[in-house]
Amino acid sequence: MTPIDDLLDQLQRDIPLYGHLTAAIGFKQALVERLGVATAHPAVQAPLQLPGMERLRRLPVRPLREVAQAHGRHWHPLWPGGQVHALPRLQVVGPHDDQPLEVIDRAGYLTCLDEVDVRGRSELLLWRDQVLHDVEGDEAQRVRDQFIFDPQVLHAEADHWWVMDSAEPAPVIEEAFWLGGHHAHDFGHWLTEYLPKLATALRAGWSGGMPVLVDASAPATVRTALTALLPADTPLRLMSALERLHVRRLWCAPNVSYPGFCPLLASDDAAARLLTAPLRMATLIQTIGPRARQALDRPTGIERLYLARRPERHKAIVNHAAVDAVLAAHGFVRVLPEEHPFLEQLNLVRQARFIVAPEGSNALLGAFGGPGKQIAILTSPYTQPLLDLGATAAVLGQSLTFLTGPCAQDSPRHTEHPFWCFWNDYRIDPAGLDAWLADWLATAPAAGPA
Template sequence: MTPIDDLLAQLQRDIPLYGHHTAAIGFKQALVARLGVRQAHGPACAALQLPAMERLRRLPVTPLHEAARRHGLHLHTLWPGGQAGTLPPLQVVGERDDSPRTVTDRAGYLSCLDEVEVRGRSELLLWREQVLHDVEGDEARRIRDQFSFDPQVLHAEDGHWWVMDSAEPAPVIEEAFWLGGHHAHDFGHWLTEYLPKLATALLAGWPGGMPVLVDASAPATVREALPALLPPGTPVQLLPHLGRLRVRRLWCASNVSYPGYCPLLSAPEDMDRLLSPPWRLARLLGVIAAAAERALSRPTGIDRLYLARRPGRHKAIVNHGEVDEVLSRQGFVRVLPEEHPLLEQLNLVRQARCIVAPEGSNALLSFFARPATRLCVLTSPYTAPLLDLGGAARERQLALTLLTGPCVADGSALAEHPFWRFWSDYRIDPPALARFLAAWETGT
């Protein structure tokens, strides 16, 4: 046996439960605690199958906006950040746990920096022997962010990260726009993070005409739609998993919210720290909606749309068959969004006048609808994390109601955790749904 066999065994047990990146956090932490940072480097690369990461460096972390202000080749600020606002309660039918919250927005800007190294499926921007981090104030500390979620970070200290990379020169390109990161495989993050970044760049006058760097793990529907949303003559360049590039002039847009690497949330109030101001997100969604409508706008004949979730995924409606039946009787057409290209998904949403969707990426898709569209989101009673989406719906002039049902995992250890319980499966009461739809139809 080796000194870390038990850690390797735990890693293999954790990967199916939490996913590779999340499971790697505990493995890296335990490895560093047992061996020390430098001695943990080799075993971490071997166990996590990290290519071309033979070099380990302790690098200072610099906020992206600070680097852009002081050293950027270009900086266009759309709004300075710091504006506070209140998220009022949601319109909810059923049990709930939301209450008004105050949130503060982040700066919105487009920047360009010289000689930046990037990797596929990594958030790190390596620049002048520093790590650039799109962070403002103490937001990372407040959510106790775990930076070792990123495959390039072995260990994080206050103000410095131990970064694994290669001393060999990376392939060089002259200019590009950065639209990658460790959440790029997730469709929901494209709706709330990456497409809003693109919208920020377009609002700031980014001209296009250069490669847009996109992680190869991005959903196919997104990759196929991007050319229609970009300025003419702007190619999409895919970065393979952990593939390296050095970009002589890298354009970056700020994130409208701080999604974190992997927040360590352990109390109910911690969820509030992930809420983001809706007034900025709503504007950026409108930019993408307008671009999509120019690319594809045709009648669908579907006025009542049900954006269904494929069975077997997390946050499942366990009695989805009964829910489908109720919606069908009320004239809703069931659609699985992932079976359609993204532009067609957006077109379906923008042609509908009444939309029902389970909480998650399907509900997020509904926020591209036209003003005055009625939207019903099916979800569990844990509604507090949805306060910002409720605010975005108001900004987008959507009539949003949440219809909640009980979690089927209540009482389990998972359901008691303030973060993971939000991902629990739940049940929607068919008579309650039928009553709601009847009242919705008559406007009562």
């Protein structure tokens, strides 16, 4: 056996459980601790399938905003960041734990930087032998972010990261807009991260006419929709995993909140750093909405819409069959959003008057439905992380109610961890849901003009 056989065995056990990038965190940490950074570098490449990363450099890390404002070829600010926004308590039926708090917004801007290296499935922007990190203030420290989640980062120090890349020059393209990153395979991140970036650029006057760099792992339904949401003559350029490009003029926009690389989220205080300022998110949703409506606006005949969630996914409603039956009895049409192209998903929520959805990306779709929507979200009693969703709905002119049910303690995925309990499976009382729906449907304000 080699000195690292036990680590390789553990890696192979962890990948099916946690995914490749998450499993790699523990492997990198243990390997660096055991061998040191320099010796760990060649040992890590084959197990983690890292082609073209034969060079190891200790690079300084700088905030994207700082570099963009001082050195960007283009700098168009929308709002400065640093403003305090209130998140009031939610409208909840059932047990809940939310308490009002305040969040500080992030800056909104569009920038263009010269001579940047990027990779597929990586968050790193490499500029002048420096790493650009979309971070403001102490966000990363507050959530105990794990930067080695990124496939290019072997080890991270306070202000320097050990970056694996290639000394060979990357293929060059003249100009592009950056819409890639390690979360790009996740549909929910498109609603909360990548589409808001696109909306920021559009609000700042970006007119397209150049390739948009998108990870090939992005959901196909999103990739298809982007061709309709982007300005004319703006093609998608799909990047395979770890594919390298050198962009002479790279356009980019920041996140509306700090999603992190892989935060530990050890406390409620830390989790609050990931909440979004509602006015900012609402503004960006209102930017995407008209473009989606122009691309697809047709009657569906569905006034009462249930955006269902597959029961095998995490945060499941364990008695989903009973819940489905109650909703069907009240005239709700059950739809699995992932079975429909993204533009059709947006059209469904625009055309519906009443929307019910389990908490998750399905519930986020309701925000794109426009003002006047009556929305109910089913979830567990851990409602504190949903404060920004409720506040954003209020800014958008939507009525949003959360219906909670107890966590399913008999579920094999149940946890009492103070943060991760938010993702517990749960039950919804069918009789209570039936009574509440009857009152909700009977007393809702009349529908406004289409």
